[in-house]
Amino acid sequence: MLLEKGKVSGFQLKALVIGFVFGSSVITPPGIVAGHDAWIAVFLGLMEGLLIAWIFTALTRQFQNKTIVEINSLVYGKILGTCMSALFIWYLFHLGSLVLDHYVRFFNLEVYPATPKTIILVLLMLVCASTVGRGIEVIARCSLILTAFILLIVVSDTLLLIPHIDLNNLLPVLDVPASQLLWAGHGAASFPFGETAAFLMVLAFLNKSESGSSAIFGGLLTAGFVLIVITARNAAVLGGLATISNYPSYLAAQVIDAGEIFTRVEVVVAINLITMGFLKISVLLYGTVLGLAQVFNFHSYRPLILPVGILMVIVALTEHTNTFEMIEFINKSYPVYAVPFQIGIPLITLVVAKLRKLPQTGGNQL
Amino acid sequence: MKRLKHCKIYLAILLTIIALFLSGCWDSRELDKLSIVSGLGWDIEPDTGEVTLTYQSIIPGEIASSAGNGGGGGGQKGGEPLRTIQLDSDTGSSPYDVLSRYTQHGSRIPFYQHTQVYVFGWDGAEHGIYGFLDTQARNPVARPNVLMVVSEKKASDILGVQDGMESIQAVGMADIIKLSAAFSKYPAITLLEFQNRIMSKTTAPIAPVIGIFEETGVEGEKIKKIRINGTAVFKGDKMIGKLNERQSSGLLWAIDKVEKGYIDIPEASLEIVKAKSRMVPELRDGSIIITIEIDEESNLLEYKGHQDMNPDLISKMEKAQAEEIESQVKAAVQKSFSLNADVFGFGEAVHRKYKKEWKALEPKWDDIYPYLEVAVKVKTHVNEIGDVNKALMKD
Numbered sequence: 008m009l010l011e012k013g014k015v016s017g018f019q020l021k022a023l024v025i026g027f028v029f030g031s032s033v034i035t036p037p038g039i040v041a042g043h044d045a046w047i048a049v050f051l052g053l054m055e056g057l058l059i060a061w062i063f064t065a066l067t068r069q070f071q072n073k074t075i076v077e078i079n080s081l082v083y084g085k086i087l088g089t090c091m092s093a094l095f096i097w098y099l100f101h102l103g104s105l106v107l108d109h110y111v112r113f114f115n116l117e118v119y120p121a122t123p124k125t126i127i128l129v130l131l132m133l134v135c136a137s138t139v140g141r142g143i144e145v146i147a148r149c150s151l152i153l154t155a156f157i158l159l160i161v162v163s164d165t166l167l168l169i170p171h172i173d174l175n176n177l178l179p180v181l182d183v184p185a186s187q188l189l190w191a192g193h194g195a196a197s198f199p200f201g202e203t204a205a206f207l208m209v210l211a212f213l214n215k216s217e218s219g220s221s222a223i224f225g226g227l228l229t230a231g232f233v234l235i236v237i238t239a240r241n242a243a244v245l246g247g248l249a250t251i252s253n254y255p256s257y258l259a260a261q262v263i264d265a266g267e268i269f270t271r272v273e274v275v276v277a278i279n280l281i282t283m284g285f286l287k288i289s290v291l292l293y294g295t296v297l298g299l300a301q302v303f304n305f306h307s308y309r310p311l312i313l314p315v316g317i318l319m320v321i322v323a324l325t326e327h328t329n330t331f332e333m334i335e336f337i338n339k340s341y342p343v344y345a346v347p348f349q350i351g352i353p354l355i356t357l358v359v360a361k362l363r364k365l366p367q368t369g370g371n372q373l
Numbered sequence: 374m375k376r377l378k379h380c381k382i383y384l385a386i387l388l389t390i391i392a393l394f395l396s397g398c399w400d401s402r403e404l405d406k407l408s409i410v411s412g413l414g415w416d417i418e419p420d421t422g423e424v425t426l427t428y429q430s431i432i433p434g435e436i437a438s439s440a441g442n443g444g445g446g447g448g449q450k451g452g453e454p455l456r457t458i459q460l461d462s463d464t465g466s467s468p469y470d471v472l473s474r475y476t477q478h479g480s481r482i483p484f485y486q487h488t489q490v491y492v493f494g495w496d497g498a499e500h501g502i503y504g505f506l507d508t509q510a511r512n513p514v515a516r517p518n519v520l521m522v523v524s525e526k527k528a529s530d531i532l533g534v535q536d537g538m539e540s541i542q543a544v545g546m547a548d549i550i551k552l553s554a555a556f557s558k559y560p561a562i563t564l565l566e567f568q569n570r571i572m573s574k575t576t577a578p579i580a581p582v583i584g585i586f587e588e589t590g591v592e593g594e595k596i597k598k599i600r601i602n603g604t605a606v607f608k609g610d611k612m613i614g615k616l617n618e619r620q621s622s623g624l625l626w627a628i629d630k631v632e633k634g635y636i637d638i639p640e641a642s643l644e645i646v647k648a649k650s651r652m653v654p655e656l657r658d659g660s661i662i663i664t665i666e667i668d669e670e671s672n673l674l675e676y677k678g679h680q681d682m683n684p685d686l687i688s689k690m691e692k693a694q695a696e697e698i699e700s701q702v703k704a705a706v707q708k709s710f711s712l713n714a715d716v717f718g719f720g721e722a723v724h725r726k727y728k729k730e731w732k733a734l735e736p737k738w739d740d741i742y743p744y745l746e747v748a749v750k751v752k753t754h755v756n757e758i759g760d761v762n763k764a765l766m767k768d
Contacts, residue, residue, distance in 0.1 A: 117513045121399035179728035247572035261517050262565065
């Protein structure tokens with residue numbers, strides 16, 4: 008019985024990883040806690056993110072063509088394995104609702120103040136659900152086009168902002184205490200780099216399973232580099248305002264003014280969020296429903312898409328009562344909350360698998 | 374199978390009909406329901422703290438007809454000057470209280486996306502404009518590159534002066550500010566720059582000051598015009614003083630905002646073609662020395678003497694220019710010392726270079742600032758002398 012027949016190429020996976028990392032971080036670049044040194048925090052976060060990626064890709068190299076749910080049941084046995092999988096699936100589901108929350112709050116504040124949040128979320132969720140229903144291959148192919156498009160937008164955004172850059176805003180380097188910088192770095196690792204642990208549900212469907220690690224690392228490095236540039240650019244353009252603004256990239260785009268004609272282009276930044284948010288939510292929704300289907304031994308994950316999608320929307324609508332709560336959660340609680348899921352589960356599973364000398368029958372058995 | 378096919382057709386028709394009614398978002402606002410605010414005036418009563426907002430709004434129909442007449446701002450309709458702008462003014466305890474009163478007489482909602490200038494009345498600026506800065510920072514509609522101006526009188530007086538080549542006065546006002554900044558007379562300060570200066574604990578925000586003057590027209594009638602008269606200096610959110618023309622130029626030299634402009638020395642007039650300046654702070658035995666290094670290149674526009682050009686003359690002009698620039702900068706520095714307001718960002722320059730020492734310096738910067746040692750080093754170069762190299766008329 009095969010739940011997923013689609014196959015993803017290494018290049019598509021790389022584009023998908025880039026899109027996934029951009030997700031909502033493209034409008035709220037991480038590491039803001041470190042003030043104008045945020046770009047250093049993002050760099051540290053990228054390093055930690057690569058470490059996290061090393062752990063979970065090691066796991067998938069060990070168990071080729073298996074998702075984390077299948078790996079868990081192999082490593083821990085039926086009952087404990089199901090518990091571990093349930094935790095991981097919860098994380099994917101909750102992360103999906105967090106991204107939705109971030110997405111809708113941005114749109115509600117900046118672009119569509121009067122449109123009800125529910126409508127924005129339901130429309131987005133319908134698109135995601137229909138994509139997820141067509142399988143991972145469609146999501147991956149979408150990512151090729153969308154990520155290329157967004158990279159183009161980000162590059163042109165940055166080029167247009169060059170006249171407004173004041174590098175003095177980035178000085179002095181390392182102005183914040185080391186502890187604060189490290190915390191900001193860890194925050195950047197947990198959101199967005201470490202979230203790529205969600206690809207434990209996707210890596211099984213590569214057409215060449217050995218291309219997985221290089222695609223993940225390549226995607227992380229590309230996305231990390233772009234995020235470092237964006238964070239440094241925002242601080243250089245906006246100065247102190249970048250550290251107190253909720254959506255600094257959006258604010259920076261408002262500054263763009265080429266000859267007083269090419270101006271008011273900030274809505275383009277909203278397009279970044281629409282497309283990249285779509286990719287991230289699709290991957291997370293896909294991971295959640297596929298994981299559930301595997302746990303319950305369903306023949307298809309498709310019937311789960313809508314109910315899970317609706318639940319995700321409901322959680323997104325109810326979990327934070329205002330943007331400040333959300334920002335506080337991202338900066339203070341999330342870096343701790345995410346550790347067991349991003350590092351804990353993959354690392355423990357890897358260690359236990361090594362101790363039990365699994366897989367005994369070779370990795371390529373389907 | 375056939376039923377399913379029918380279902381699909383019905384669904385397609387249903388979706389098409391729904392789409393017809395769902396085009397556009399909840400927030401769609403039609404142009405004829407909006408009052409496009411071109412300039413926003415902000416006056417505060419110093420005693421009561423009451424806020425008076427003045428909206429200068431564009432009357433779109435009149436703009437179109439004035440353009441059609443080819444008359445621009447000077448268009449006439451039946452002998453009456455065209456009304457391209459409308460002023461509305463309300464007073465209340467806070468900006469949003471004012472807005473709620475505006476709805477008692479306004480027919481359209483103010484729309485701030487195209488605001489060109491924020492004008493602050495003199496008394497209001499002295500009273501403090503933090504209320505304004507906070508509302509603008511929170512408001513997603515506020516654009517970061519709107520220009521900030523302090524009015525010599527009330528903001529409502531300035532916004533009413535219809536003047537110049539532009540049919541919308543606030544646009545004209547913004548253009549005046551931009552032009553004076555382009556010719557390095559007075560700074561053009563955007564909301565973003567103002568916010569950044571205020572967020573640094575030591576740097577003093579600045580903004581150009583606009584005043585009204587009267588001219589007598591050809592038929593003896595009085596014509597009101599506006600002009601930039603100085604640079605307002607803030608301490609925190611409160612205005613504490615003003616730099617005059619010479620001090621403003623000195624300020625621009627020191628903060629590297631000079632691009633082009635004219636420079637006048639006793640023997641010649643020159644055009645600045647290239648200018649670059651740098652602030653170099655130095656901590657030496659506990660005292661702080663700030664060196665402002667300026668490189669300038671200029672072209673000769675007018676030579677007031679009757680001599681033929683010669684190398685001595687050119688080096689003399691270069692030296693005189695350097696002295697002139699230095700004295701402008703010194704004038705600005707003296708004024709800022711007497712106001713005890715760090716308009717140059719010397720504090721931030723020290724912060725950038727000496728981040729460890731800065732932690733101790735920052736809290737007592739007000740006590741340190743007036744006693745800073747400031748050195749000005751100017752290098753000048755005359756690039757071109759124009760089309761002739763000898764004098765037209767000899768002595």
